[in-house]
Amino acid sequence: MGVFWSRGYHGTALPDLLRATKLSRGSLYAAFGDKHALFLRALDRYIADALARMDVELSPRHAPVDGLRTFLAGYVERTSGASGRRGCLLVATAMELAGHDEDVEGRIGGFFKAMEARVASALSRAKAAGELAAGVEPASAARILVCFVEGLRVVGKTGPARTTSQATADALLDRFIR
Numbered sequence: 001m002g003v004f005w006s007r008g009y010h011g012t013a014l015p016d017l018l019r020a021t022k023l024s025r026g027s028l029y030a031a032f033g034d035k036h037a038l039f040l041r042a043l044d045r046y047i048a049d050a051l052a053r054m055d056v057e058l059s060p061r062h063a064p065v066d067g068l069r070t071f072l073a074g075y076v077e078r079t080s081g082a083s084g085r086r087g088c089l090l091v092a093t094a095m096e097l098a099g100h101d102e103d104v105e106g107r108i109g110g111f112f113k114a115m116e117a118r119v120a121s122a123l124s125r126a127k128a129a130g131e132l133a134a135g136v137e138p139a140s141a142a143r144i145l146v147c148f149v150e151g152l153r154v155v156g157k158t159g160p161a162r163t164t165s166q167a168t169a170d171a172l173l174d175r176f177i178r
Contacts, residue, residue, distance in 0.1 A: 133176055
């Protein structure tokens with residue numbers, strides 16, 4: 001996953017994968033099939049890790065607004081400093097392959113829908129608790145927040161100050177809550 005993340009799909013060559021996996025060519029092909037199949041497995045792992053993290057951050061065991069703040073703070077953290085400059089495997093993959101690779105496009109689209117559903121669920125709980133501002137609909141607000149955090153991933157490549165990103169995240173969420 002790290003090799004694809006740092007070099008991109010097209011920039012990753014078989015020798016890079018052999019070094020990273022410490023497998024021989026034959027073992028790599030036997031275990032994963034080909035480069036594309038290995039890439040899809042790496043992308044699946046990245047997506048599973050991200051969804052598991054969201055499940056913790058947005059868990060119904062937490063107050064919904066607290067969970068949303070934790071979710072946004074996590075994105076601010078991942079888009080700051082060296083992590084921010086590294087970027088996001090999913091965003092980089094979307095830019096490189098979506099529209100050209102149905103397997104990748106389906107995975108990325110599915111991830112964004114799953115992310116949006118998790119955020120919408122937290123916002124629905126906030127609405128039920130009377131914590132959303134008048135007129136805020138959870139589904140629309142969730143789409144906005146997903147676009148925002150993915151935009152943070154892109155902007156993070158330019159090294160914005162963490163305090164600026166956090167202030168922006170707080171200002172956006174404050175528009176949705178009472």
